Amino acid sequence: xxxxxxxxxxxxxxxxxxxxxxxxxxxxxxxxxxxxxxxxxxxxxxxxxxxxxxxxxxxxxxxxxxxxxxxxxxxxxxxxxxxxxxxxxxxxxxxxxxxxxxxxxxxxxxxxxxxxxxxxxxxxxxxxxxxxxxxxxxxxxxxxxxxxxxxxxxxxxxxxxxxxxxxxxxxxxxxxxxxxxxxxxxxxxxxxxxxxxxxxxxxxxxxxxxxxxxxxxxxxxxxxxxxxxxxxxxxxxxxxxxxxxxxxxxxxxxxxxxxxxxxxxxxxxxxxxxxxxxxxxxxxxxxxxxxxxxxxxxxxxxxxxxxxxxxx
Amino acid sequence: xxxxxxxxxxxxxxxxxxxxxxxxxxxxxxxxxxxxxxxxxxxxxxxxxxxxxxxxxxxxxxxxxxxxxxxxxxxxxxxxxxxxxxxxxxxxxxxxxxxxxxxxxxxxxxxxxxxxxxxxxxxxxxxxxxxxxxxxxxxxxxxxxxxxxxxxxxxxxxxxxxxxxxxxxxxxxxxxxxxxxxxxxxxxxxxxxxxxxxxxxxxxxxxxxxxxxxxxxxxxxxxxxxxxxxxxxxxxxxxxxxxxxxxxxxxxxxxxxxxxxxxxxxxxxxxxxxxxxxxxxxxxxxx
Amino acid sequence: xxxxxxxxxxxxxxxxxxxxxxxxxxxxxxxxxxxxxxxxxxxxxxxxxxxxxxxxxxxxxxxxxxxxxxxxxxxxxxxxxxxxxxxxxxxxxxxxxxxxxxxxxxxxxxxxxxxxxxxxxxxxxxxxxxxxxxxxxxxxxxxxxxxxxxxxxxxxxxxxxxxxxxxxxxxxxxxxxxxxxxxxxxxxxxxxxxxxxxxxxxxxxxxxxxxxxxxxxxxxxxxxxxxxxxxxxxxxxxxxxxxxxxxxxxxxxxxxxxxxxxxxxxxxxxxxxxxxxxxxxxxxxxxxxxxxxxxxxxxxxxxxxxxxxxxxxxxx
Numbered sequence: 001x002x003x004x005x006x007x008x009x010x011x012x013x014x015x016x017x018x019x020x021x022x023x024x025x026x027x028x029x030x031x032x033x034x035x036x037x038x039x040x041x042x043x044x045x046x047x048x049x050x051x052x053x054x055x056x057x058x059x060x061x062x063x064x065x066x067x068x069x070x071x072x073x074x075x076x077x078x079x080x081x082x083x084x085x086x087x088x089x090x091x092x093x094x095x096x097x098x099x100x101x102x103x104x105x106x107x108x109x110x111x112x113x114x115x116x117x118x119x120x121x122x123x124x125x126x127x128x129x130x131x132x133x134x135x136x137x138x139x140x141x142x143x144x145x146x147x148x149x150x151x152x153x154x155x156x157x158x159x160x161x162x163x164x165x166x167x168x169x170x171x172x173x174x175x176x177x178x179x180x181x182x183x184x185x186x187x188x189x190x191x192x193x194x195x196x197x198x199x200x201x202x203x204x205x206x207x208x209x210x211x212x213x214x215x216x217x218x219x220x221x222x223x224x225x226x227x228x229x230x231x232x233x234x235x236x237x238x239x240x241x242x243x244x245x246x247x248x249x250x251x252x253x254x255x256x257x258x259x260x261x262x263x264x265x266x267x268x269x270x271x272x273x274x275x276x277x278x279x280x281x282x283x284x285x286x287x288x289x290x291x292x293x294x295x296x297x298x299x300x301x302x303x304x305x306x307x308x309x310x311x312x
Numbered sequence: 313x314x315x316x317x318x319x320x321x322x323x324x325x326x327x328x329x330x331x332x333x334x335x336x337x338x339x340x341x342x343x344x345x346x347x348x349x350x351x352x353x354x355x356x357x358x359x360x361x362x363x364x365x366x367x368x369x370x371x372x373x374x375x376x377x378x379x380x381x382x383x384x385x386x387x388x389x390x391x392x393x394x395x396x397x398x399x400x401x402x403x404x405x406x407x408x409x410x411x412x413x414x415x416x417x418x419x420x421x422x423x424x425x426x427x428x429x430x431x432x433x434x435x436x437x438x439x440x441x442x443x444x445x446x447x448x449x450x451x452x453x454x455x456x457x458x459x460x461x462x463x464x465x466x467x468x469x470x471x472x473x474x475x476x477x478x479x480x481x482x483x484x485x486x487x488x489x490x491x492x493x494x495x496x497x498x499x500x501x502x503x504x505x506x507x508x509x510x511x512x513x514x515x516x517x518x519x520x521x522x523x524x525x526x527x528x529x530x531x532x533x534x535x536x537x538x539x540x541x542x543x544x545x546x547x548x549x550x551x552x553x554x555x556x557x558x559x560x561x562x563x564x565x566x567x568x569x570x571x572x573x574x575x576x577x578x579x580x581x582x583x584x585x586x587x588x589x590x591x592x593x594x595x596x597x598x599x
Numbered sequence: 600x601x602x603x604x605x606x607x608x609x610x611x612x613x614x615x616x617x618x619x620x621x622x623x624x625x626x627x628x629x630x631x632x633x634x635x636x637x638x639x640x641x642x643x644x645x646x647x648x649x650x651x652x653x654x655x656x657x658x659x660x661x662x663x664x665x666x667x668x669x670x671x672x673x674x675x676x677x678x679x680x681x682x683x684x685x686x687x688x689x690x691x692x693x694x695x696x697x698x699x700x701x702x703x704x705x706x707x708x709x710x711x712x713x714x715x716x717x718x719x720x721x722x723x724x725x726x727x728x729x730x731x732x733x734x735x736x737x738x739x740x741x742x743x744x745x746x747x748x749x750x751x752x753x754x755x756x757x758x759x760x761x762x763x764x765x766x767x768x769x770x771x772x773x774x775x776x777x778x779x780x781x782x783x784x785x786x787x788x789x790x791x792x793x794x795x796x797x798x799x800x801x802x803x804x805x806x807x808x809x810x811x812x813x814x815x816x817x818x819x820x821x822x823x824x825x826x827x828x829x830x831x832x833x834x835x836x837x838x839x840x841x842x843x844x845x846x847x848x849x850x851x852x853x854x855x856x857x858x859x860x861x862x863x864x865x866x867x868x869x870x871x872x873x874x875x876x877x878x879x880x881x882x883x884x885x886x887x888x889x890x891x892x893x894x895x896x897x898x899x900x901x902x903x904x905x906x907x908x909x910x911x912x913x914x915x
């Protein structure tokens with residue numbers, strides 16, 4: 001049984017009075033790829049930030065279990081957390097411009113990570129950084145390493161960010177909407193790159209997105225989130241061919257496809273529906289019943305878990 | 313300000329707000345002096361009483377409770393003169409700042425919005441002004457044409473319009489590229505309304521902030537000018553003139569110079585604190 | 600059906616760079632026409648030129664039979680009532696310091712269709728038309744979500760009863776679940792008001808369902824134009840084919856297969872499209888000598904379908 005890279009259960013994240021994430025759980029082992037899908041406001045990004053202890057000050061984070069690379073994050077000192085970030089788990093974001101330092105050349109930024117997490121000398125780090133840039137597809141790495149982030153195109157910048165994330169040789173890679181802002185042809189290339197790297201290094205991968213289609217070829221398992229809660233967890237084939245939760249079904253049906261007839265969109269989300277008890281999706285759900293006023297737990301149905309009374 | 317005071321009425325209060333409130337308080341006192349001078353001042357500012365000359369403040373041995381801050385070399389009550397002096401300082405400060413704001417913001421807005429020739433012309437004007445030894449020239453002008461409220465205010469406004477023009481121009485330039493302007497153009501909104509309803513509200517916060525600093529600077533400069541002999545109104549004492557007079561009596565009657573000096577410092581401090589607070593409040597929030 | 604808006608030989612340079620080269624197209628009244636392309640293709644710029652928010656360096660723009668390219672500022676401003684735009688970023692296209700009510704009344708007042716006070720009724724009607732509660736008129740944009748702001752922007756665009764609406768990536772900044780609703784709204788408005796759309800997007804599946812005709816743009820040129828249903832099923836131009844192949848499908852088997860396909864490292868698309876070669880020559884699998892020398896013209900593939908590729912000539 002492979003050791004789990006990430007083992008988290010009962011995670012809750014609150015901003016003041018709002019619960020951004022409730023009862024979130026996830027475990028990822030080496031070589032596994034998990035997808036987290038949800039709209040904005042579903043809490044997926046907030047959950048990932050909390051996983052790495054990167055949540056903004058002023059947010060209340062609590063968990064029943066929170067192990068990252070074997071270390072209990074809840075009891076870890078800031079120094080220990082910093083060591084974990086980069087060497088055990090690394091994160092890449094949607095906007096490389098925001099994540100990379102605009103004032104340093106990219107080669108230097110990657111070398112910095114190498115010096116800090118792998119203790120390389122400056123010279124060795126520079127060479128290793130160049131090799132990393134080459135590996136992520138920036139072929140004239142020697143020339144490009146002196147350039148600043150804003151001098152790269154969107155796709156190239158994303159590759160730089162991936163290189164920086166990999167520099168610490170992490171076992172777990174969290175990708176938060178890494179391709180959303182990119183052109184569609186570049187999207188495919190970056191996705192392919194990440195998958196290749198994951199396989200090569202046998203990393204664990206968490207791919208967070210609102211684009212269900214892209215995720216299909218990348219992950220083994222999918223977690224569907226809505227209003228901060230997990231609605232469904234399923235192996236990828238089950239999710240796409242036999243979705244259980246009404247939200248998942250509606251989500252899949254609403255995707256416009258090249259090869260299929262007109263999609264049917266979801267009804268409009270309610271403007272900030274109050275934190276009413278019960279299933280958060282009920283107001284928009286076609287299968288709503290009286291029972292939905294109580295929050296449904298996750299039921300096991302086949303290989304999937306789904307939080308819906310209508311499935312019992 | 314990255315630290316905050318612990319608990320005031322259960323809320324954490326940022327330092328800038330406390331200082332801002334302090335600044336507002338100081339300015340309020342000065343304003344009160346200016347407005348209510350006839351009522352507040354115990355004596356008329358020009359009332360000479362040679363028998364009471366060079367009296368020290370009340371807390372010093374030979375002072376008198378009838379002249380709390382002492383008297384000057386011809387027996388005029390220092391406290392009354394300071395209270396009356398607030399009129400000059402405030403009116404000059406506000407007028408110069410307003411005039412400078414009007415002129416500078418308009419030019420800056422046009423330069424940033426229209427670009428091209430307008431921008432080049434205004435930028436050239438700004439460069440010329442900045443390169444020029446302004447104060448010397450101002451003093452020269454004033455010495456030649458004499459003092460007086462209007463000339464002094466005009467000269468001070470001339471000194472300060474550049475600050476407004478630069479800030480407003482750079483803001484206008486960056487606003488120009490934004491979608492909401494283009495969207496308004498696409499709707500068919502004409503230039504006058506674009507300037508009035510789109511550009512102006514967006515630059516107004518900056519103008520207000522610059523105005524408070526500019527007023528502070530004007531007050532200081534006016535004090536300096538009257539210290540150098542270029543007055544505003546011979547019938548009303550100004551703090552700068554009091555400084556000028558008191559200069560000769562520093563050893564013997566220090567109160568003649570110190571108190572007007574403190575008055576100037578407090579007013580300028582108040583204006584700067586309020587400016588700081590406004591800057592913090594208006595800037596990071598809006599965008 | 601007469602053409603509502605046409606571009607004839609439109610080109611645009613910003614300094615040294617050619618942003619648009621020799622664009623000619625014609626959109627019929629009532630049609631939904633799409634412009635598709637990636638970043639740098641010039642689609643947004645073309646959208647703005649069609650509305651004369653940007654002046655072309657060469658070529659003409661013709662609206663409802665009238666050449667508006669040389670119209671004075673005033674004349675153009677009056678035309679705007681008939682041709683409106685919806686922007687990509689619903690957070691940036693509304694004035695944060697104006698209430699919704701004022702923003703919606705503005706097109707009416709500016710074009711003399713109502714007074715500020717009299718506009719109230721129409722504003723309420725427009726808000727209801729896009730599915731919003733008229734009470735929102737009192738508030739400022741920051742109180743609303745992306746989807747709601749986009750509805751407001753749409754209401755503002757249609758309130759004066761335009762004939763043409765250019766929508767510049769109106770869905771890109773929205774969540775996938777909201778996109779469908781806004782697209783539905785576009786459809787309803789089209790039917791109710793007889794609108795003509797120029798729909799700019801980078802999203803092929805959406806264009807497939809929404810547009811009757813689409814022009815694929817690459818580096819400021821149109822490389823293929825025709826019915827998206829037919830075109831995407833069997834692209835004539837290699838670039839269109841690359842775009843279609845890059846679209847993810849929510850089918851794990853298909854996607855895994857697509858992920859596994861080894862791709863040769865891509866040379867960046869050269870700007871050679873200026874002045875001579877085909878803009879796709881750097882990346883095209885089928886490129887041959889002529890492609891690097893002369894820009895292929897748009898040639899007919901079949902009725903209403905054109906492609907700018909030398910392969911058309913070489914195939915029988």
